[in-house]
Amino acid sequence: MKQPMAVWAVAFAAVVSFMGIGLVDPILPAIANDLHATQVETELLFTTYLAITGLAMFFTSWVSTRIGAKKTLLIGLAVIVVFAALAGASGSVDQIIGFRAGWGLGNALFISTALATIVGAASGGAAAAIVLYEAALGLGIAIGPLLGGLLGSTSWRAPFFGTAVLMAIAFIVIVVMLRTEPERPAPTKLTAPFRALATPGLGVMAAAAVFYNMGFFVLLAWSPFVLEAHGMGSAITLGLIFCGWGVALAITSVWVAPFLTARMRRTTVLKATLPALAVVMLLAWAFAESVPALIALIIVGGLLLGILNTVLTECSMEATDLPRPVASSAYSGVRFIGGAVAPPLAALVAGWFGLATPFAFAAIVVLISAAIVVFGSKALRRADGVEIEELESAEAIALGDAD
Known part of the structure; x- marks a missing residue:
């Protein structure tokens, strides 16, 4: 908790x-009804926002290392202020979709730079800074629907x-x-985040994040329509x-994730929690007709998502020795693009196979994410601290031989 004021x-x-x-999230049904939009069109409010956020994030490190954080x-x-106001003044769902894209551009400039800034300025190391960042994410995600519901x-x-x-x-x-400008890292090349994805550790994490975030946003974006069908x-x-x-989500991000990673390797936490999330998604599919069960599963899903957000x-951020802005841009970009695909795809799957089927789809993509982590474990040794421990041991042995 003892952090600089800038953090x-x-x-x-x-x-x-x-x-x-x-x-x-809470106003999706109202927008669909008032503006006579289909479920796919309404889900595009997530897609344009997340897609532009993800794509723009690949270039935020190039911007921030030149003009400053x-x-x-x-x-x-x-940018967010302008486009959020324009979305509120819109007269059609197409206009909101477009303005949400502009909102996503501002979001990309802010979020990716915020992560790198917090990690660079926080006391207590990168892990503590990431917990703080994910706590902000969880708190924001918690307040967002409540504010949307109250005002909506x-x-x-x-x-x-x-x-x-x-x-x-x-x-x-x-x-x-x-008040003080954070220390500006050396300017990065425009292609740096794309080349960063070619590094084995970050590449594995990015691939896992794509499928994980598809499951994340199916739960967030599709559940309101299932609940609406049951009068909620x-x-x-x-x-x-x-x-x-x-x-x-916020509680497990701040307290449970650090507790687990202090006692086991990060990849071990992922290998256990991702399948658990897939089980929750399958249960949501099986018990979608029961409102109490569905609400309980949504909350349990939040508990697991908090752990996964922080550990992923x-x-x-620890999988490579790349500069923080570059790693943040690359990972965050892929993370949001994965989320952008899910909402309209969930609506299509529901139209083809039934209202609850997107939850089964979410279970499948989360299991794919788990498989990527399992088969990519060798590339994640640095993320687990294994390479660092081995290097320190080798140095100690070398010093002992020298003595």
């Missing part, structure tokens, strides 16, 4: 930024305008509290359910 400033802004992910953070926040109970436009106001506050916080589609009801989901991020 808390960025963490607060990150909470507000991450609220944008779950903000639209603070300017990049402020530009990202300003009056109008689906209100959450967008509310986000614009909060992001403007975050902009002011960064201006006031991030009001904005405030969905907001409360997904607030509970986000709180569960730690693995990606």
Whole structure:
């Protein structure tokens, strides 16, 4: 908890930024009904936001290492303010889809730079900084649906305008509290994040993240439609359910994930938790007709997602010796692109095979993620600290021989 003021400033802004992910969750049915949009069209509110966020993140390290972290953070926040307000003023679902894309651009500039800034400025090492970052993610995801539900109970436009106001506050916080510019790393090449994915450790983590995030966003983006079908589609009801989901995610991100990784290797945690998440998804598919069971499984899913978010991020940042901005851009970009594919694909799968079938699809992609971690374990030795331990042992032996 003893962090520099700059870290808390960025963490607060990150909470507000991450609220944008779950903000639209409770108002998806309302937008679909009021604007006469199909479920696939409504799910595109996630896709354009996440796709542009992911694609733009590949270039954020190139930007931030040239103009500085603070300017990049402020530009990202300003862009979000503008496009969130425009989304609230939209007259059609197509307009919201387009403005969510602009929102995603600002989100990319902010989120990727925020992770690198927190890791670089925080005390207590990279692992502690990543826990703080994932805590901000969890808290933002928890508050987002609740705010969306509360404001959305009056109008689906209100959450967008509310986000614009909060992001403007975050902009002011960064201006006031991030007084000293974080040390600027050497400028990176435009192609650096793409080449970073060719490194074995980061490449394995990126591949695992693609499929994991597909499962993550099926649970987040499709569950509201299943709940609506059972009469639980009001904005405030969905907001409360997904607030509970986000709180569960935040708790395990901050306390459970560090507890587990302090006692076992990171890849061991992933190998155990990813299959557990797949089981939860299969149960959601099997018991989708039971509202209490589905709500309970959504919350349990949040508990597992919190562990996975933190450990996957730690693995990606520790898997190579690449500069933090480059590793963050590469991993974050792939992470969000995986999430972008899932929502409309879930709607299509539901149309073909039934309302609950996307949960079974989510179980499959999460198991693929687990398989990637299992078969790529050799490339993740550095993420587990094995190579570092072996190097220290070799140095100790060498010193002993020299004596």
